[in-house]
Amino acid sequence: MVLQLENVSLKREGSLILKNINWNIKKGEHWVLSGLNGSGKTAILNMLNAFYFPSSGNVTVLGKKFGKTYLGEELRKKIGFVSSALQEKLHNNDNAFEIVLSGAFASIGLYERPTNEMREKAIDLLKQLGCFKYANRNYNTLSQGEKQRVLIGRALMAEPELLIFDEPTNGLDFIAREQLLETIQNIAKNPGSPTMIYVTHHVEEILPVFNKTLLLKRGEVFSSGDTKDMISSQQLSEFFGVSVTVFWQRDRPFLSK
Template sequence: MVLHMENVSLKRDGAWILQNVSWDIKKGEHWVLFGLNGSGKTAILNMLNAFHFPSNGQVTVLGKKFGKTYLGEELRKRIGFVSSALQEKLHQHDNAFEIVLSGAFASIGLYDRPTDRMRERAIDLLKQLGCFEYANRNYNTLSQGEKQRVLIGRALMAEPELLIFDEPTNGLDFIAREQLLDTIQAIAQRPDSPTMIYVTHHVEEILPVFNKTLLLKKGQVFSAGNTEKMISSQQLSEFFNIPVTVFWQNDRPFISR
């Protein structure tokens, strides 16, 4: 079991952010975490990375039970994290190669000396992700799409068991978005792919490889199960409280009113 959440609630500043959330993810599954802004998606991600601890309930991530074992940097090394919000925290004058290398230490910036093996892996990832040509360019000179590819390389650097994409297409144009989604699909199809969670509020970004979906609404699980059932006209009409129509094209869902 990669993730086990049982009746998890989270209270911050006197308000309940999450209430009675239960969610199980098995090794090799690829899930979508779908919810509108303010639904509690970020709170769940902070919990998975051991930045928040539950006010009530039980959380176990990669065999580490919250409250029973030391959590923190060692757990985060086993979790790859790709998020537009992370871009702001990185050292903007580090080059792409250094950004990817820092993933080996789950650190912002390079403070330890990388091994030769780490350097070789970083170069290999840059080549696989089509980033090698700008490996020596400062991060702040890259386009948004290039930055996200570098972040994926950073996330894969430590060979994570769980890979999380948090709204990774924010700020991308249509072409850059589709290129990034193709990259994510390719990663998921590898035999050694980590378990993946894709967080979004855009239905059209749900790739065929994500065959499980959890619908999160106002801090509670609205429903969870097979993606085709969750992302349906009936289910989403109830979820949004407005009538919508879901149609599928090339194994991807699209929504209209």
């Protein structure tokens, strides 16, 4: 198991953010975590990264049971994280190469001396992701799409066992969005690719590789299972509380009202 949440609840400042969450992810599975704003998606991500601990229930991530073993930096090195929110924490004066290198240490900025092997790996990732041409440019001068590609390189630097994409297409135009989604699809095709979680509230971003989906509503699991069953007209109409129609093209779902 990559992830086990057993009857997990979370209280923050007296409010119940998550309630009785059950979620199991096996190695090799790729999941979508979907819900409207305020559904609790961010709270779950903070818990997976050991920033939050459950108020009740059991959490086990990559074999580490919360409350039983030391967590923190060592766990986060095994989890790749790609998020627009992370961009705000990075040092804008670092160049793309340095940002990718920092992923080897799960740090914001470079505080340790990278090895030659790390440098070569970062260069290879920049080339694979089409970022090498702007490797020496400051991060704050890059476009949103370029920044997200650099973050993917940073996330892959430590060879994570779990790779999380948190609303990665925020701020991207249609072409940049599709290019980024193609990159994610290609990562999944690589032998030995990490288990992936894709967090979104846009169903049209769900790629064929994400064959499992958890629908989260008001801090509770509304439903979970095979993506084709979860992303259906009937299921989503009940989920959103309004009548919607789901149609599929090229193994991707699209929504209309």
